[in-house]
Amino acid sequence: MTWTIAFGELHGIFTWLHGLLVDTGLGQPWLNIVVYGALGGMVFGVLCLLALFLVWWERKISAHIQQRFGPMRHGWHGWYQTVADAVKLLQKEDILVTTRDRVVFFWAPVICFVAAFLAYVCIPFGDGLIVADLNIGILYIMAVTTFTVISLLMAGWGSNNKYALLGGMRSAAQIVSYEVPMVASILVIVIFVGSLSMVDIVKAQSGLVFNWFIFRVPFGPIAFVTYIIAGTAEANRTPFDIPEAEQELVAGYNVEYSGMKFAMFFLAEFINLFTVSAIATTLFLGGWNGPILPSWLWFLGKTLLVVLLLMLFRWTYPRLRVDQLMEFAWKFLVPVTFANLILGAWFKYAGWYW
Amino acid sequence: MSELRTEEFIVNMGPHHPSTHGVCRLMLTMDGEKVVNIVPVIGYLHRSMEKMCENRTYAQCIPLSDRFEYVTAMSCNQVFSMAAERLAGIEVPERAEYLRVIMLELNRIASHLIFYGVTAMDLGALTPFLYGLREREAIIDLFEMTCGQRLTYNYIRIGGVSRDIPPQFVPQCRQTVKTIGDKLSDYEGLLNENPIWLERTKEIGYLSPGLAIAYGVSGPVARASGIDYDIRRDDPYSVYDRFDFNIPVRTGGDCYDRYLLRLDEIKESLKIISQALDGLPDGPVMAKVSPNFKPPAGEVYARVENSRGEMGVYMQADGSKKPVRVKMRGGSFNQLQALPAFGTGVLIADIVAIFATLDIIMPEVDR
Numbered sequence: 001m002t003w004t005i006a007f008g009e010l011h012g013i014f015t016w017l018h019g020l021l022v023d024t025g026l027g028q029p030w031l032n033i034v035v036y037g038a039l040g041g042m043v044f045g046v047l048c049l050l051a052l053f054l055v056w057w058e059r060k061i062s063a064h065i066q067q068r069f070g071p072m073r074h075g076w077h078g079w080y081q082t083v084a085d086a087v088k089l090l091q092k093e094d095i096l097v098t099t100r101d102r103v104v105f106f107w108a109p110v111i112c113f114v115a116a117f118l119a120y121v122c123i124p125f126g127d128g129l130i131v132a133d134l135n136i137g138i139l140y141i142m143a144v145t146t147f148t149v150i151s152l153l154m155a156g157w158g159s160n161n162k163y164a165l166l167g168g169m170r171s172a173a174q175i176v177s178y179e180v181p182m183v184a185s186i187l188v189i190v191i192f193v194g195s196l197s198m199v200d201i202v203k204a205q206s207g208l209v210f211n212w213f214i215f216r217v218p219f220g221p222i223a224f225v226t227y228i229i230a231g232t233a234e235a236n237r238t239p240f241d242i243p244e245a246e247q248e249l250v251a252g253y254n255v256e257y258s259g260m261k262f263a264m265f266f267l268a269e270f271i272n273l274f275t276v277s278a279i280a281t282t283l284f285l286g287g288w289n290g291p292i293l294p295s296w297l298w299f300l301g302k303t304l305l306v307v308l309l310l311m312l313f314r315w316t317y318p319r320l321r322v323d324q325l326m327e328f329a330w331k332f333l334v335p336v337t338f339a340n341l342i343l344g345a346w347f348k349y350a351g352w353y354w
Numbered sequence: 355m356s357e358l359r360t361e362e363f364i365v366n367m368g369p370h371h372p373s374t375h376g377v378c379r380l381m382l383t384m385d386g387e388k389v390v391n392i393v394p395v396i397g398y399l400h401r402s403m404e405k406m407c408e409n410r411t412y413a414q415c416i417p418l419s420d421r422f423e424y425v426t427a428m429s430c431n432q433v434f435s436m437a438a439e440r441l442a443g444i445e446v447p448e449r450a451e452y453l454r455v456i457m458l459e460l461n462r463i464a465s466h467l468i469f470y471g472v473t474a475m476d477l478g479a480l481t482p483f484l485y486g487l488r489e490r491e492a493i494i495d496l497f498e499m500t501c502g503q504r505l506t507y508n509y510i511r512i513g514g515v516s517r518d519i520p521p522q523f524v525p526q527c528r529q530t531v532k533t534i535g536d537k538l539s540d541y542e543g544l545l546n547e548n549p550i551w552l553e554r555t556k557e558i559g560y561l562s563p564g565l566a567i568a569y570g571v572s573g574p575v576a577r578a579s580g581i582d583y584d585i586r587r588d589d590p591y592s593v594y595d596r597f598d599f600n601i602p603v604r605t606g607g608d609c610y611d612r613y614l615l616r617l618d619e620i621k622e623s624l625k626i627i628s629q630a631l632d633g634l635p636d637g638p639v640m641a642k643v644s645p646n647f648k649p650p651a652g653e654v655y656a657r658v659e660n661s662r663g664e665m666g667v668y669m670q671a672d673g674s675k676k677p678v679r680v681k682m683r684g685g686s687f688n689q690l691q692a693l694p695a696f697g698t699g700v701l702i703a704d705i706v707a708i709f710a711t712l713d714i715i716m717p718e719v720d721r
Contacts, residue, residue: 318474319703320554
């Protein structure tokens with residue numbers, strides 16, 4: 001049974017649930033479906049809440065950077081403003097462009113939304129709090145996060161709008177380009193751990209704070225910085241938010257979407273932001289490792305710190321131009337990350353690490 | 355292998371577009387992301403102001419002139435008043451002239467602060483916009499205190515200014531001048547050395563001095579291309595010849611220099627305001643002018659240095675109480691016409707940068 005290892009602090013609940021289900025006399029395949037369904041539902045619920053929280057948080061942070069208050073009316077400092085927004089978007093008319101490509105236009109937000117959640121199958125939220133500890137964990141994450149590109153391209157094409165098409169094409173070029181340095185900076189960690197499993201990577205960083213990969217000089221910090229840069233581009237955020245550059249492309253790929261379809265793009269964007277930060281936490285900041293507090297709290301705290309970093313980027317920097325963005329990826333980030341990869345491999349070969 | 359043929363397509367940027375600052379429509383012929391040709395389409399904001407002036411008395415033209423270029427409405431008031439005063443030979447009291455200079459320079463700073471924020475916003479940095487508007491707010495408060503209006507002032511009238519400043523104006527104005535001077539270093543720290551900002555603006559949209567002169571481009575855009583020309587110094591009006599200030603000139607001609615030059619101008623304007631506040635004389639603020647005065651037949655061209663270049667009014671009088679013909683000249687129009695000549699061959703993102711640093715405002719183009 002693979003899933004029995006996967007609850008950690010929630011183990012009691014799941015043993016109880018399991019006992020309950022065994023009593024009904026269901027076969028093992030059915031049990032798996034029920035238990036994984038429950039797990040998936042939990043992860044989905046938690047992430048939706050997180051996305052709503054992140055939207056509110058970003059609005060507050062941007063407001064305080066810009067000497068404003070931000071949302072203040074709904075609840076304490078407007079904490080349920082995003083809930084109200086989501087409800088509003090649910091009631092909005094779903095405006096459909098008559099010249100759209102029906103199938104593509106409909107499925108684009110769905111794929112975007114689903115792809116955003118796929119990565120969470122093997123992200124360890126805490127000690128044992130992981131849906132499935134795949135032995136190809138990080139490879140799987142890298143593979144499924146790229147699905148987003150397809151959805152953005154579909155949105156651009158399906159809208160039959162020039163701005164949307166430009167936005168979709170840009171995002172495809174950008175995400176595919178930044179995938180390369182991102183994977184190259186992750187590979188350094190994989191070389192040292194000797195495993196692709198997310199749980200193994202976190203366990204390799206247990207103990208003192210100096211065991212975190214970010215503190216393993218020199219390859220660790222370089223890999224972290226390149227990962228964060230590439231991750232910002234992956235999450236389509238300023239200074240790399242070319243696909244939706246509102247001053248040039250109005251809104252980019254989602255210009256023709258309204259109501260709940262737009263909300264799906266919007267929420268997926270914030271979940272992607274959290275994904276990027278969660279991977280950074282797992283790979284470089286020791287994952288859920290930490291003293292005293294429960295492990296999931298450590299994970300959440302570190303991840304939110306990385307999210308805060310990305311938010312500060314967004315509200316401070318101007319946007320790069322599309323060709324400068326490409327030049328930066330291929331002429332700077334790719335050479336640096338590959339040099340770092342070779343450096344890391346050399347350290348590993350020579351045994352200069354702890 | 356035969357060359358891959360790509361098709362050009364037209365993107366209509368505007369009239370409703372986040373970065374065309376109003377209702378300007380640019381028809382961009384695009385080759386992929388590259389702009390091959392630009393056709394500015396104007397007239398969405400045409401209000402036939404020149405014709406409307408012909409049906410009003412000279413004094414009634416002043417509130418209309420606020421709508422000529424509403425970001426620096428004081429300059430419009432000033433240029434209309436100057437034209438009418440020169441036609442009728444009206445002497446403006448000295449205190450009124452000083453107040454005019456203070457208001458004109460405050461308004462220039464407000465306009466450049468908007469430029470600073472909007473340009474940064476067009477290039478993706480959203481935060482400077484709020485900073486720029488915060489400082490502008492202090493200036494707008496001063497205007498509101500003086501004339502009760504925040505955007506269309508109708509303050510500078512033929513023969514002087516509409517009313518004297520309240521007693522708390524001078525200390526508050528000094529405070530504002532000081533605050534803006536302090537905050538300027540923050541603004542520069544936020545963007546001037548930012549590598550992304552440099553990438554986006556340096557050597558983008560080079561306007562050569564020859565081209566600038568050929569298209570009649572004036573103001574900060576021309577001065578950033580190395581043309582040392584400023585009406586405040588070269589053809590002084592009001593009491594500008596009494597103050598000690600520099601005309602900043604840069605030779606880069608690109609977006610970055612146009613941006614820096616406006617920050618320099620803010621500093622010079624602060625100097626002028628401080629000197630004017632120091633030397634503010636007592637006395638009346640309005641000459642005795644009949645509301646329906648009839649200037650003798652003749653013609654006049656008055657011009658001022660606006661924050662967007664030379665702003666001029668040509669006025670023809672026939673001895674009646676209404677002008678026979680009024681022609682307005684705004685700097686934005688020439689800058690927009692020059693855009694196709696030097697703005698092509700760049701990416702669509704650069705068009706936004708160039709358009710923003712030209713600092714075009716559409717009511718001045720369409721009138």
